[in-house]
Amino acid sequence: MDAPSLRTKRLVLLPLGSADLDEAAALFADPRVMVHIDGGARGRSITSRLLQANERCWKTEGWGLWAIRDATSGAFIGQSGLQRIPELQDADVEFSMVIGRRNWRLGIATEAANAILYDARGRFSGNQIHALVHPDSAAGGPFLRRIGFRRDDDQFVRGETLEVWHTQRLG
Ligand SMILES: CC(C)(COP(=O)(O)OP(=O)(O)OC[C@H]1O[C@@H](n2cnc3c(N)ncnc32)[C@H](O)[C@@H]1OP(=O)(O)O)[C@@H](O)C(=O)NCCC(=O)NCCS
Numbered sequence: 001m002d003a004p005s006l007r008t009k010r011l012v013l014l015p016l017g018s019a020d021l022d023e024a025a026a027l028f029a030d031p032r033v034m035v036h037i038d039g040g041a042r043g044r045s046i047t048s049r050l051l052q053a054n055e056r057c058w059k060t061e062g063w064g065l066w067a068i069r070d071a072t073s074g075a076f077i078g079q080s081g082l083q084r085i086p087e088l089q090d091a092d093v094e095f096s097m098v099i100g101r102r103n104w105r106l107g108i109a110t111e112a113a114n115a116i117l118y119d120a121r122g123r124f125s126g127n128q129i130h131a132l133v134h135p136d137s138a139a140g141g142p143f144l145r146r147i148g149f150r151r152d153d154d155q156f157v158r159g160e161t162l163e164v165w166h167t168q169r170l171g
Contacts (some may be wrong), residue, residue: 006066006115013066013112016079017055020067021048023076027100036137037098057083063123068099068112077103080112082124087157088164091130095167097143104139113147117167133163141165 006013016024021044028034028042042050057064065081078099085094095117097109120129131149133140141151141163149165157164 004119006119007071008111008115010071011077011108011112011115012069012071012074013080013115014069015054015058016051016065016067016081017058018048018051020076020079021051024051024067024079027076027078027098030101033098033101036134036140037096054083061124063120065096066112066116068108076100077108078112080109081116082120082129085130085132088130088132089155091128091164091166092126093124093129095129095131095149109143110147113143117147128166128168131165131167132157133165135161135163 003015025044025047028047029044031041034041054065063082065079065083067076068078068080069076078097080095080097082093082095085091088094095113097113099109117129131144133144144165145151147167149167152164152166154161155164156162
């Protein structure tokens with residue numbers, strides 16, 4: 001089967017995998033981005049394991065994280081999509097979005113999220129999708145609200161108190 005792909009006006013999305021390691025590692029090594037995720041930068045070996053786990057997720061579940069690229073140049077812009085979230089109470093799947101700083105505030109995350117969540121209707125059979133936001137992220141909450149998520153009670157997850165958001169499965 002061909003790898004799935006999504007296309008929007010400015011973006012092309014393909015399942016994130018080991019071939020994206022250099023670019024994903026650079027994104028996750030930027031402390032000014034990662035402070036919004038879990039407080040610190042992520043090393044190359046952790047990123048490599050995440051990409052391998054994501055490849056397995058695409059194979060077994062039929063959904064996962066996407067690499068977000070510029071549709072014209074192919075440049076890596078960020079990553080987003082779904083992954084299992086065993087640590088969160090009453091939740092199954094987490095939606096996340098990370099965009100490299102040079103592309104913030106251009107509407108890229110909104111454009112990618114709309115395509116990913118619309119596509120997820122055909123791939124993911126659960127009822128709810130959750131998202132976590134670090135308390136240091138000024139953008140995360142407003143972004144999630146803009147794409148249709150609603151805030152729940154905060155939870156202590158991965159060693160800290162995080163904002164928990166959810167959206168009903170669209171459609
Ligand atoms: C959150 C993030 C994905 C937004 O990406 P982006 O491409 O800049 O977002 P968009 O340009 O599509 O903006 C969408 C909305 O997000 C909110 N937003 C984005 N940046 C913001 C900021 N710095 N402060 C407050 N709100 C912000 C706004 O509501 C914005 O809508 P508006 O432009 O109509 O005001 C990006 O800042 C990022 O990768 N941050 C680090 C990771 C993270 O916090 N992810 C969120 C948890 S899933």
